Amino acid sequence: MDEKKIIIVAIIAYLALVFVCWDDSIDKTRDGRTILAFWHTYNDLEEKILKDVIKEWEAQNASFTIRPVRIPFDGHKPKLRTALTVGQGPDMARVDWSFVCELARKNAVVDLETFNFSQIRGQYLKAPLETGLIDGKYYGIPDQTTCVAMFYNKKMFVDAGLDPMVPPTWEKFIEVGKKLTDSSRGQYAFAMSNTLWWNLPFFNTFGAKIISADGKKSELNSDKAIAALELMASLVNEHKIEAGAWRPGAISPEQGFVNGKYAMILMGPWNLAKFNNTKMDYGVGLIPAGPAGTSTNVGGTDTVIFKHSPYAKECYDFLTFFTNAKNQARWCSELNQLPINLGAYDLVEFENEHLKTFMEQMKHARVNPVVTSYGLLEDMVNPEMEAVLSGQKTAKEALTSAAAKIEERILNQ
Amino acid sequence: MAIKSSKETAVSVGFLSPFMLLFGIFLIFPIFYSFYLSFFGSPTDYSLSNLEFVGLDNYVRIFTDFQFWWSLMVTAVYGLLTIPLGIAASLALALLLDNKLFGKSFFRSAFFLPNVLDMLVVGVIWTLIYAPKFGALAQLTTFIMSEDNFFNTTGLLGSPYTALPAVVFAMVLKGAGFGMVLFLAALQNIPQAVYEAADIDGASEWQKFWNITVPLLKPIIVFMGITGVIGALNAFTEIYAMTSGGPQVVIGGETVGSTSVAGYYLYKQFESGNYGYAAAISYMLLIITLGITWLQQRLAARKSAQEVGK
Structure with missing residues (x-):
């Protein structure tokens, strides 16, 4: 064998050795501190503050160090599922609110009452806190919350001879919507998505529930839910003030709003900075009231502690420190986000008018449906809603069918 | 001689082993493991050791799953449209x-270029072309016709009747x-003398195409038919990207x-955590693919034998 071949074989052997012997389970630093792995999905700005908070916590807990590991938000669920399946999960993680139920029911995360969470949970905002409440126990500490409110293009209102403000009720919304719509110019009063989460505000303003309080039945076929879906369908088919943005392949509400084609859309605070950059003149108002008043959905994330971690107490200590009033005040004032800690509201002076509207809207949020597989719930409901919007089914037929599927494939599994 | 041969074998195995290792871990093992998994229910926790054995239940469930048979029908329509077209x-x-x-080298490269692009990228580009209101097609038809035309109001991907043909296109x-590259290579291998003989016999252009070109291109047509069937049964990315x-x-x-092909339905099952059922569906699709491919080859072989007999 000549020298070249020996080198190639040696490289291959070395790579194979690295591949076989790779060990990711080192849990101590060189100076003897225990490493706690924290998988998160924060962006650059958020991660910077997270690292500062970690430094502060480590100063008080000299024998531990937190290792933040950023994972992409879009892939965080499968990544965590795989890691947990092969026993390589982190000590704690930041997860989407809809994932907490699956993690809790699959026995992967710690019941926070182990650490007397009831003594401090009153400091958190109710709606985001409830996203971590599964079968009567708390498994997630909220760290970030969002909801949607109604964004409106002020110029389009003025051009139509209207006061630039979101109509207070759905009846007024339709009335104003007809004046804002000019289909010959591709201009519509409203554009909506067709997913359950985005449409929860409609159901919530009618006081409709998706899942019963005991989690055993679907109440999607109730009169209230049917009325909510009928309203959505009427915006499309009867009043023709919706742009059809829910159709597959259509321009999204966000895109059409930025382009000045859609006068109103439901949107969250995460797009405030982006919309500000477009220099468009827009406002944010409360979602029009239905029979149950104004309301919205709840989004955001929770932090959870995994059962396999031998340092669950320390993780809990860090996460409650991370979400205390002082740290939340800093987090929200620097990042323009909604605080999840009630104490933070007294410490932060919000100058952003839009954010104030979101804080007001959040007070009217209703708890989201709690199911093991939220993705499956969307898969059951979204096609049925689309069948109604496209005029192929009545709201009653569609929601009766969806409720039956939810009970058969999700609740009774 | 024998020593040299065994030494060469050892070196070959040495060079092949890294690939074989990866091939074994990421392809062979999943094939067998998913077959094993198809006899188990959905996991109740994150440990695959706690799966409940359900026997043939997943396979039996397939027969009563309307959504699966619908997706298979959509796949069949997708295949019947994409393969001949x-x-x-x-x-x-x-x-x-x-x-x-004139400029045929340019056109050859231009027509081949989309094939090099990723399916997801092509899907997104076509989604933007088809998009109602602001898509290229909507703009064009609005310019030619009125605002109130189908391409502008609903869009090709917005209607259940046009979405699948739009993806096919x-x-x-x-x-x-x-x-095109495969056919070009085959066309250039057809001897010119055959066409000249046909010219002497007074054959028209169509007769030459139908009785000389097409039969001599049959191996390519069969190859494209078989790979087309496999492609249709595996179709996923285009549906994921477009509809x-x-x-x-x-x-x-x-x-x-209306465009939920079998590959996409399988993905949705896997995404929902129904690993056992998803594995059973994938084996069902494998059986169907093998069956159709076998049938295609038998038909092609029989037709060849008949032609030789003539």
């Missing part, structure tokens, strides 16, 4: 570029470049996705 488009391009055409154009299985259509009271 793909072959026809490839052949047409090849015949066109087999002539002394995009995929046929994407794949035509590859078929997500929608728009919905109501069939017998059941709401189903």
Whole structure:
């Protein structure tokens, strides 16, 4: 064998050795501190503050160090599922609110009452806190919350001879919507998505529930839910003030709003900075009231502690420190986000008018449906809603069918 | 001699082993493991050791799953549209570029280019072309017709009746470049003398095409037919990128996705954590693929034998 071949074989052997012997389970630093792995999905700005908070916590807990590991938000669920399946999960993680139920029911995360969470949970905002409440126990500490409110293009209102403000009720919304719509110019009063989460505000303003309080039945076929879906369908088919943005392949509400084609859309605070950059003149108002008043959905994330971690107490200590009033005040004032800690509201002076509207809207949020597989719930409901919007089914037929599927494939599994 | 041969074998195995290791871990093992998994229910926790053995339940469930059979039907329609249209488009391009055409090198590269692009990228581009209101097609039709035209109000991907043909059209154009190269190579191998003999016999252009060109291109057509069937049964990315299985259509009271092909339905099952059922579906699709491929080969072989007999 000549020298070249020996080198190639040696490289291959070395790579194979690295591949076989790779060990990711080192849990101590060189100076003897225990490493706690924290998988998160924060962006650059958020991660910077997270690292500062970690430094502060480590100063008080000299024998531990937190290792933040950023994972992409879009892939965080499968990544965590795989890691947990092969026993390589982190000590704690930041997860989407809809994932907490699956993690809790699959026995992967710690019941926070182990650490007397009831003594401090009153400091958190109710709606985001409830996203971590599964079968009567708390498994997630909220760290970030969002909801949607109604964004409106002020110029389009003025051009139509209207006061630039979101109509207070759905009846007024339709009335104003007809004046804002000019289909010959591709201009519509409203554009909506067709997913359950985005449409929860409609159901919530009618006081409709998706899942019963005991989690055993679907109440999607109730009169209230049917009325909510009928309203959505009427915006499309009867009043023709919706742009059809829910159709597959259509321009999204966000895109059409930025382009000045859609006068109103439901949107969250995460797009405030982006919309500000477009220099468009827009406002944010409360979602029009239905029979149950104004309301919205709840989004955001929770932090959870995994059962396999031998340092669950320390993780809990860090996460409650991370979400205390002082740290939340800093987090929200620097990042323009909604605080999840009630104490933070007294410490932060919000100058952003839009954010104030979101804080007001959040007070009217209703708890989201709690199911093991939220993705499956969307898969059951979204096609049925689309069948109604496209005029192929009545709201009653569609929601009766969806409720039956939810009970058969999700609740009774 | 024997020593040298065994030494060469050892070196070959040494060089092959890294690939074989990865091949074994990421392909062979999952094939067998998913077969094993198809006999188990959904996990109740994150440990695959706690799976409940359900025997043939997953396979039995397939037979009563309307959504699966619907997705198979959509796949069949998708295949029936893409395969012949793909072959026809490839052949047409090849015949066109087999002539002394000005700038044919440019056209060959241009037609082949979409084939190099990622399926997801092509899907997104076509979604933007088809998009109602602001899409290229909507703008064009609005310019030619009025605002109130189908391409502008609903869009090709927005209607259950046009979404699948729209995806097919995009995929046929994407794949035509590859078929064109295969047909071009085969066309250039057909001896000119055969056409000259046909000319002497007074054959028309159509007769020459139908009785000389097509029979001599049959191996390529069969190859494209077989790979087309496999491609249709594996179709996923284009649907994921362009329609997500929608728009919905109501069939017998059941709401189903008009472009929900079997590959996409399988993905949705896997995404929902129904690993056992998803594995059973994938084996069912494997059996169907093998069956169709076997049938295609038998038919092609029988036809060849008949032609030899003539």
